[in-house]
Amino acid sequence: MLQNDLLLRTLRGEKTERVPVWMMRQAGRYLPEYMVLREKYGFFERCQTPELACAITIQPIDIIGVDAAILFSDILVVPQAMGLEVQLIESKGPVLPDPIKSLSDLSRVRIPDVNESLGYVFDAIKLTKKELNNRVPLIGFAGAPWTLLCYMVEGKGSKTFDKAKAFCYTQPEAAHQLLQMITDTTIAYLKGQIAAGADTVQVFDSWGGLLGPDDFENFSLKYIRQIVAALKDTVPVIVFAKGAWYSLDAMAATGAAALGIDWCITPAKAREIAGNNIVLQGNFDPVKLLLPIPEIKKEVTKMLNDFGGHNHIANLGHGIIPSIPVDHAKAFVDTVKEWRPNN
Known part of the structure; x- marks a missing residue:
């Protein structure tokens, strides 16, 4: 029995004694304890060694006091498992040296046996659940198919992902074939995470907001819908499509338990679009955590109100940015824990 099940009760739509709090990318780069491990081990070594992934996942529970752990991993382990080389260069980001350019390149991509290619993630989840000892729930995650396609086609990070968008517009058959392969892999991957012990899962569509509403439906949401449908009767599913606020109503209709929103939409507007029957997650601007602590508390209180x-x-x-002082992150969490609604 979980000692702190605030997050799960909220995801089930129950009224709780206070608002649960966690932070995207909470396991990692702003914590001095994480930096010690980063000096010793490469990025994918950290991801692929269950003991390291477990230790990093639990650090923010001990240090910051959040209400949930999120597995330390990366969305690009899926393209890696599907047969593409992925390099992660510190301070520069991901590089895929041999990206997908045409339909013929799909012969290099496979739908893997996730237990063989991603078993280290499941092992990390099992170990983390054991080490958490029922303190808080564990969140599993994966990247949305559209976001993974962006990296698999662009070959690196980008602000606009023009090559990825052009691929979808000029080679739609290849794009949809690749998106379906990613979707099938992701469903198996998340089912494996749940079987290993993940209490809930989040689908990250980091680049969903680069698409207009019709293209978001065609190249992103139709695949997210498949993922949610495959999982929602087993665990609550959170969908976070950054910048795609215009489709909150359609995302709510997928059966997701919660929708993440960024700071570019007000809570009132998000609620108006998404409706009253779904949980909203967010939406503090991570850079505001650089404010003086009294200002952070004021801004967080406003968000909660x-x-x-x-x-x-x-x-x-x-996600939290690397330059955030730990006591500022803790001030965010503590302010949420202390806040109560006026009514």
């Missing part, structure tokens, strides 16, 4: 305390998971509107 704007959400009203019901059907809300407090979080950032994107």
Whole structure:
């Protein structure tokens, strides 16, 4: 029995004594304890060694006091498992040296046996669940098919992913074939995470907001819909499509338990679009964590007041940035824990 099940009760739509809080990318780069491990081990070595992934996952529970752990891993382990080389260069980001350019390149991509290619993730989850000892729930995750396609076609990070978009527009048959392969792999991967012990899962569509509403439906949401449908009766599913606020109503209709939102939409507007029956997660601007602590508390309190305390998971509107002082991150969490609605 979980000692702290605030997150799961909120995801089930139950009224809770306070708003649960966690932070995207909470396991990692802003924590001095993480930096010690980063000096010793390469990025994928950290991901692929269950003992290291477990230790990193649990660090923010001990140090920051969040209400949930999220597995330390990376969305690009899926393209890696599907047969593409992925390099992660510190301070520069991901590089895929041999990206997908045409339909013929799909012969290099496979739908893997996830137990063989991603078993280290499942081992990390099992170990983490054991080490957490029922303190808080564990969140598993994967990248959304559209976001993974962006990297698999672009070959690196980008602000606009023009090559990826052009691939979808000029070679739609190849694009949809690749998206379906990623979707099938992701469903198997997340089912494996759940079987290993993940209490809930989040689908990250980091680049969903680069698409207009029709293209978001065609190249992203139709595949996210398949993922949610395959999982939602087993565990609650959180969908975070950064910048795709215009489709919150369609995302809510997938059966997801919660929708993440960024700071570019007000809680009131998000609620108006998404409806009253779904949990909203967010939406503090991570850079505001550089404010002086009294200002952080004021801004966090405003965010919480704007959400009203019901059907809300407090979080950032994107991942925490490396330059955030630990006591500032803790101030964010503590302010949420201390806040209560006025009514």
